[in-house]
């Protein structure tokens with residue numbers, strides 16, 4: 001009992017020391033709750049789901065913003081410095097990696113650290129484009145899009161739960177309850193994808209940018225990206241021809257584009273190949289005003305894939 005009280009006192013002191021708001025720091029939570037800075041939407045979802053009302057969650061990537069090439073304002077760097085915890089994926093957003101290394105080495109969590117990562121070697125494989133165009137990705141050589149496998153999201157939830165529980169033991173029970181709910185949602189999604197994609201006419205997904213390797217690995221689909229790992233990599237004419245040939249050869253009926261990136265390239269390719277196009281959301285961020293969440297977007301993605309891949 002004594003040890004518990006000492007632990008709680010230490011935890012609340014530590015949190016209070018870190019989260020005391022200052023006039024020029026918008027991240028300070030005025031009500032004294034710990035502040036979690038989440039680098040992009042799926043991490044906001046994990047933080048809000050696990051932390052509930054006991055934490056103040058600040059997202060770095062605004063709704064409608066494309067997170068790969070996020071640039072941080074001075075105010076956001078200050079938020080990273082003053083946060084109680086920063087959640088990010090190393091190798092995904094170079095500006096966040098840099099700010100975390102400089103400002104948050106002792107209060108950050110790379111949620112990909114405990115996950116088996118896929119290599120990024122597929123990027124540019126057909127295009128002949130340099131895969132090292134994006135410094136953050138080439139630095140690690142790994143594919144950062146871990147959240148598109150629901151079981152990876154479950155693992156992220158557990159990592160966040162452990163970290164929050166260590167900082168605030170008084171709320172650990174609530175965090176674990178919330179995490180159990182997240183895990184159950186992710187297991188349900190995992191089963192729905194496995195069942196829904198078990199028997200499909202085509203197992204090749206043609207996508208705008210190569211965000212779907214983890215989803216593909218989990219459910220037996222192979223992605224072919226029109227551009228590489230980053231959505232702003234402009235595909236070469238040779239790449240466009242290669243993908244168009246593949247669409248014809250493999251009898252692909254649908255080319256997928258996404259919500260936060262100009263669909264022009266994917267739709268041009270679909271028009272030229274005479275096939276349909278549909279939104280497959282890499283959940284890198286929400287569109288502005290969206291009332292969706294990770295599970296509802298994943299359910300839409302499953303319905304889109306089942307139609308586009310010709311699944312029974």
Ligand SMILES: [Zn+2]
Pocket residue numbers: 068145209210211229230231282284
């Ligand atoms: Zn991406």
